[in-house]
Amino acid sequence: MHLTALRAAGDRQGGWVDKKVIVTKDDDESIFAGGGRAYGNATLGFAADAQYLYAYGFRRAADLLLQHVDEKHTSLDAIVYPTMFLYRHHLELAIKLVARDARRLLGEPPPTKPHHRLDALWEDSKRLVTRALGAEQLGMETVDLVVAQLAAVDPISTAFRYPESVDGSAHLAGLSHINFLAFREAVEPALDMLDGMHTGLVFDLESRQEYTLLERDH
Numbered sequence: 001m002h003l004t005a006l007r008a009a010g011d012r013q014g015g016w017v018d019k020k021v022i023v024t025k026d027d028d029e030s031i032f033a034g035g036g037r038a039y040g041n042a043t044l045g046f047a048a049d050a051q052y053l054y055a056y057g058f059r060r061a062a063d064l065l066l067q068h069v070d071e072k073h074t075s076l077d078a079i080v081y082p083t084m085f086l087y088r089h090h091l092e093l094a095i096k097l098v099a100r101d102a103r104r105l106l107g108e109p110p111p112t113k114p115h116h117r118l119d120a121l122w123e124d125s126k127r128l129v130t131r132a133l134g135a136e137q138l139g140m141e142t143v144d145l146v147v148a149q150l151a152a153v154d155p156i157s158t159a160f161r162y163p164e165s166v167d168g169s170a171h172l173a174g175l176s177h178i179n180f181l182a183f184r185e186a187v188e189p190a191l192d193m194l195d196g197m198h199t200g201l202v203f204d205l206e207s208r209q210e211y212t213l214l215e216r217d218h
Helices: 050-071 076-106 118-133 140-153 180-217
Strands: 006-013 016-022
Touching: 050 076, 050 180, 076 118, 076 140, 076 180, 118 140, 118 180, 140 180
Parallel strands: none
Antiparallel strands: 006 016
């Protein structure tokens, strides 16, 4: 089988080569190739709403790690960092998803300067949801609490990915323990609330689209 990867070599600096690689799933040399195996294959690019799938995927991965904690109770001191990052990133994506839905209902353009600050993202989303649905949604204080605490510990999504900041100061310096199960119990209501907001906004969007089609046909 011929190699179909297209490689564009960049400048060599200090022994490193900057390369952009475009591969297909059938390339023998691709690390993403299935090697003819069907078992273990994930399908990409099929979702009608990729942003929702990404958000769901991070939460699902975090839940599976919590399942491991429940069942095996091993490697907790190592997997705490990726687990917390997965939950934190799901929260960020869920907030951005709700903001996207509300902007579509309001006919507003997407933000021009994306960022990772949970507190600012959530304040923007609350404002948009309140305008889109005509009233402040019950249960927002549940999200307020989780966002405030996570933003205080990991404001820009780096604390659970790296032990130090760019200036060398230690991340998570004020924390000595994280209880996986207590954390899940605390954040799940907020994550479920955001999922419910997304469902409600999508319902309104689809209802508006159906109404527009009916009006056009008549």
